[in-house]
Amino acid sequence: MLLSMVFRLQAMNNAFLPLSHGAMAYAALLKMIDRRSPALAKEIHDVQSAKPITVAPLQSAGMVPSHPHVHIVAGEVFTWRVTALTANVAEEIQQMVHSVERVQIGQGIFQVLEVVTSWAEHGEARQTTYPELLNRWERQAVPAEVTLQFVTPTAFRRGRVHQLLPTPRLVWGSLLDRWNRWAPQSFTIGRDLLEEAILLRAWQGGTQRIELDHRAATGFTGQFTYRVQPNYPAVRLMMAVLADFAFFSGVGWQTAHGMGQVRWRAKGSLVNN
Numbered sequence: 001m002l003l004s005m006v007f008r009l010q011a012m013n014n015a016f017l018p019l020s021h022g023a024m025a026y027a028a029l030l031k032m033i034d035r036r037s038p039a040l041a042k043e044i045h046d047v048q049s050a051k052p053i054t055v056a057p058l059q060s061a062g063m064v065p066s067h068p069h070v071h072i073v074a075g076e077v078f079t080w081r082v083t084a085l086t087a088n089v090a091e092e093i094q095q096m097v098h099s100v101e102r103v104q105i106g107q108g109i110f111q112v113l114e115v116v117t118s119w120a121e122h123g124e125a126r127q128t129t130y131p132e133l134l135n136r137w138e139r140q141a142v143p144a145e146v147t148l149q150f151v152t153p154t155a156f157r158r159g160r161v162h163q164l165l166p167t168p169r170l171v172w173g174s175l176l177d178r179w180n181r182w183a184p185q186s187f188t189i190g191r192d193l194l195e196e197a198i199l200l201r202a203w204q205g206g207t208q209r210i211e212l213d214h215r216a217a218t219g220f221t222g223q224f225t226y227r228v229q230p231n232y233p234a235v236r237l238m239m240a241v242l243a244d245f246a247f248f249s250g251v252g253w254q255t256a257h258g259m260g261q262v263r264w265r266a267k268g269s270l271v272n273n
Helices: 022-036 038-046 087-099 130-138 168-182 191-197 233-249
Strands: 002-011 015-018 053-055 069-072 077-084 102-105 108-116 126-128 145-154 156-158 161-163 198-212 215-228 262-266
Touching: 002 087, 002 233, 015 108, 022 038, 022 053, 022 087, 022 102, 038 087, 077 087, 077 233, 130 233, 145 198, 145 233, 161 215, 168 191, 168 198, 168 215, 168 233, 191 198, 191 233, 215 233, 233 262
Parallel strands: none
Antiparallel strands: 002 077, 002 108, 002 126, 015 069, 053 077, 102 108, 145 215, 145 262, 156 161, 198 215
């Protein structure tokens, strides 16, 4: 099961959060899970590679991205998005929210106004399964070209080095690893073939310095368009499925801390719905 859940939160106090507060948001979600299922919370925490959840930073109409802090004003309403990539985590989060009335993220305390899980209720909420995603794209013509919008800073970790260029091998390899880890049906496509078959055709973006759990990090944001060369139908199908999957999984390093949030865009509109 794949779940994207959106919380509507109303601030109960005045507070400041760092603009890159993903680690605080992750800690808040893990604390919520721990109250109901300590074993699952520990299992998620102990995973050293990609975790089966992603946590987005808070969003509100009044936020100014260029400011170094998020100014929380009592009464202001925020949205907060979390995703689950396995059935047991998704089911636990869905059950957990029925008993959650308040959430604390950093110094901000929020009342839970609403929790939604369907796209009809909120454009960032959605539920599906791995087989449904695969079947969706097996039943229709798949595009040769995909444009990904990297919404939050994204990076790829290689040892102590951050890779900041979203090459086909890194982007689609990251998504492929996540899909093959949790999906019941794997793609048998190697990273060398990704480099051979997929081209980075166009891009517009830049880098951004963030604070990540008391560490400085750099990530890239922007729009990047990838094209599959002719005579690679299996790669075309894989790219469409993984672009859809990216809405839930994120891409790259520290997706549980708000990095690597991705949307598939076509002519300015979201494809992930």
